[in-house]
Amino acid sequence: MIIHVSGPCGADTVWQRYTCLDAWASWAPHITRVHALRRTLVTGLSGTVESVAHVKIPFLVYMVDNEQRAWTWQVRVGPIRVTLHHDVHPHAGGSRAGLTMQGPTPVLAAYAPLARRALRRLVRF
Template identity: 55%
Template sequence: MAELNLRAVGGARPDTVWLRYTSFRQWPTWSPYIVRVRVPAESLAEGVRGTVRSFLGITASFLVESVDEAERSWTWRVRFGPLRMRLTHEVRPHGEGTETRLRMRGPAPVLAAYAPLARLALRRLVAP
């Protein structure tokens, strides 16, 4: 397993960025490759399972492992066939805006392929 860390800084307020993460309905608004989230809950919570569908028609299943509202961090596992990744997200105040961090663990080729999409999504996530 490999690990890759990404970050983005933008002008959105931390509360706004955290809401964008915790509301499943908002995921397609900041993540340009997600077109649909199917989940039996309105918001992020430990133990929630669901699927995300990409614009390429790829569907991946996920499990939210942990959510820490006070620290504004959460971890989930994503699976597409035999491919698996574990992603940990953090939201932190940064000047007049927000910094978000993403730690990804998984097969190195998968992380390398996903990183450009993740960078784009993180930049959109913290945009005002």
């Protein structure tokens, strides 16, 4: 499943919002906190994302490419694994954030509205 969202924030600003873990809760309303040893997004980083329901979801970052403004991670809930690839590109008047998700179709379908809302906030505020 692929989602693209465009907004007025510049690509560098959007990328900084991705790479600063403490900023995630400001643009992703379903996330209240990120628990990890580092506060910056880097390849190999692991931790948990805490949801508004106080559920902690483990994650592992597989790739971060600062030059291309792209990163890939996997989240896990029990036996369910979802891989998410994010990218940010300059776009007319701002930026375009892309998300490619791989995992069980029902899980992706349920998560897509939350992801789209978060991405809209990411590129707009």
